[in-house]
Amino acid sequence: MFKTKKQKGLFTILVGVVLWFLPMVTGLPNGLTMDAWHMFAIFVATIVGYILTPMPIGAIALIAVGLTGFLKVLKPAAALSGFGNGTIWLIVSAFLFAKGFIKTGLGARIAYMIMKAIATNSLKLGYTMAFTDFIISPATPSNTARGGGIVFPILRSLCSAFQSEPEEGTQKKIGSYLIASTFQANCITSSIFITAVAPNLLVVSLASETAGVSIGWGQWALAMIVPGLLALLICPLLVYKIFPPEMKATPDAPKIAAEKLQEMGSMKGNEKVVLFAFILALALWATSSFTGINATMTALVCVGVMLIGGAIEWEDVITEKGAWNTLVWMGGLMSLATGLNKSGFIKWFADGVGSNLDGVSWVTALLVLALVNMYLHYAFASMSAHVGAVYAAFLTVAIAAGAPPLLAALMLGCETGIMGGLTHYATGSAPIFFGANYITQAEWWKVGFIVSISNMICFVGIGMLWWKVIGLW
């Protein structure tokens, strides 16, 4: 549709300008203030920019925030409020956790320990990778960092050890299977913990902002652990059926792992520091509804433990550009979403939709929304852009149709991670795994679609029942 960044940029600006001035032609919709409309214009242009990316989304966020204040749509303090948001700093902290896992080698050690213990055949190797990802997922809010930074390097060197190389035409020996299975698992774990991927935190914030639904870390984990573990247990086996590896037994894998562990030596002090900080964070996050200690504060203190213990250095913090990038683009989006909500726009929209939904049962409405939300992701190159563009609106519609707010928030929210499995561009870790060239694009989409059905049955179907059992609706 657009060939150059310039065209994309001009279109983005055009959307904003046209929307901004539209009320001069059509008149202002009943029940909205001009400020609310202007906020809407900037918000839509920002989302269009996030989707088309004429510039990196952080740059778009910075400009959008500046403009809301510059054009006096928001007060300066409101325009900047997202940057002091607890969610944002939970993400910044979790990026630093990921740094700790990567830098100290603790992530690799966990993978090799599981591999040494169980991986006597290809299928078990698939499970090894899936559960390595699962174990570290609660504190690595970037599935790209977790999948691409920790799991993928181990996986790739393993494929080489088994002489499965795409350049030599031996990718089907074991590589294709492991790559596909591990990547799909990476997306499933992303759905299980709030802190397993950044857009989950956006989900939580938007749910609170737009529908007043508050979801705690422990509550999310409790809600997702049953459908999530089920999906995670199915995934390696399902992919095994789709891409049966030529090599079934892998008697060498535990030996390779043992050698790597030998090389690494006994656990270093720095690894112990990360492990301690990680367990402390998990314990405090899981018990926060009893202790009342805020999740972000726990994370900051645990990052402090890693800093004091020397596992990461301050230089690591200020050069962790992923954290600062996320701070800006997501903090900016939070400011805009909060501003849009406070302007009354969301309520106006919800009232409008609600009055058009008489006669549709909320179950139907919610399930249709969940299906659309999931497969709409074929059109997105980022979970975050998807959540930013769609989540608040879909949640508003579901609630307007009569769905219990917490149920609707969880159902639309749990899809954020698993939607990443659909395409080779659906999330940041996808191009990394895809780029290893073990799987063609057609194969990738096929696996993605088949696994997505399993995931939908587990999360949306069984999840809905499980949430009823534990009394969430």
Added chain:
Amino acid sequence: MFKTKKQKGLFTILVGVVLWFLPMVTGLPNGLTMDAWHMFAIFVATIVGYILTPMPIGAIALIAVGLTGFLKVLKPAAALSGFGNGTIWLIVSAFLFAKGFIKTGLGARIAYMIMKAIATNSLKLGYTMAFTDFIISPATPSNTARGGGIVFPILRSLCSAFQSEPEEGTQKKIGSYLIASTFQANCITSSIFITAVAPNLLVVSLASETAGVSIGWGQWALAMIVPGLLALLICPLLVYKIFPPEMKATPDAPKIAAEKLQEMGSMKGNEKVVLFAFILALALWATSSFTGINATMTALVCVGVMLIGGAIEWEDVITEKGAWNTLVWMGGLMSLATGLNKSGFIKWFADGVGSNLDGVSWVTALLVLALVNMYLHYAFASMSAHVGAVYAAFLTVAIAAGAPPLLAALMLGCETGIMGGLTHYATGSAPIFFGANYITQAEWWKVGFIVSISNMICFVGIGMLWWKVIGLW
């Protein structure tokens, strides 16, 4: 006093713990809540940490913020509020301006243009450097980046061009003079614009937080331009008297500058973008009291102009670690200072001091405080640590003594930049200039002290009169 970082760290923690539990022994002072006392304990420990630096100050800030929330002294939103503060994002933006000046070469071009026009002798070269620094100072909030990143490289290569090299014993030829004069000028320009050095913004925020005094960008500039330009005009001449360069005439300087400009060619598109963004920012900052456009929003929009124009890239933004470092350490300190103020501690302290100051005239009190504030900086290695530790308390005392709040805020605030000239460790740019080895430590302190007297006469003495003339008190 402390030999190792560990000792410093333990002492910092000890200060916090002892203060925290002190009321269990002494009882809580009348009129304070326990939360206010606990906030005070964390604040003092943080400042001790900033001064002793057992870890980088950003790490201390992150831990302190985490602890205030973790120990429930502040609500999570309050603990993180500093990170969404307008001042902080003005600094982040201005770091990006500095990046634009350095990356595009516009800063160097400005220096060579002035040099080509006027620098026919050593003294005029001194003025060239001083005014180069002055011109770019409104948008480079790090005197280290401005002095060290833009001006120093030009200066150092100029010294070489004149064959004035410390290794060859020829430093007195012209280098000693130029280094000393330029560094002192760098500190003076830091006092002239709020955005010329980050701690000025801390001053403005603390003045607003603790005394309800709001100081706009234009107001500060108007207040400081007369004493500041006077000090800046005196400086190169005064240093010329202290360190008379052996080489008086520099007929080659304009030629060297012309050659450099020739090499650079005509102004590139990227430079024009920075220049345009810079002039736009200056115009909007200077007129903000009429337009009502917030200074931070102006800065963000102008950074947006640089991004859209391609003068800086998003990668430059997220790897600008100086900005993120400052965001964390200063944002954290802002949260703590705001928390301490809202807890009622500052008011309690002010009331206590006020009732002990009967009979002391406010003029005496203010001038004594200004003197102490200035020369206390011999004990500090950072303007920011100094401001964080002392400014709110001194301002509170001055106002309790009866000084007009705005006058007191400006007088104590204007010293922030010039105090950097005192020692070779007083501010970030000092070690860079000092490290070039043109000046011994004894000489450095001598120049610093002599110029400080001139600066104090200009800013505190003449400044006070000027502020009366323009009706600020």
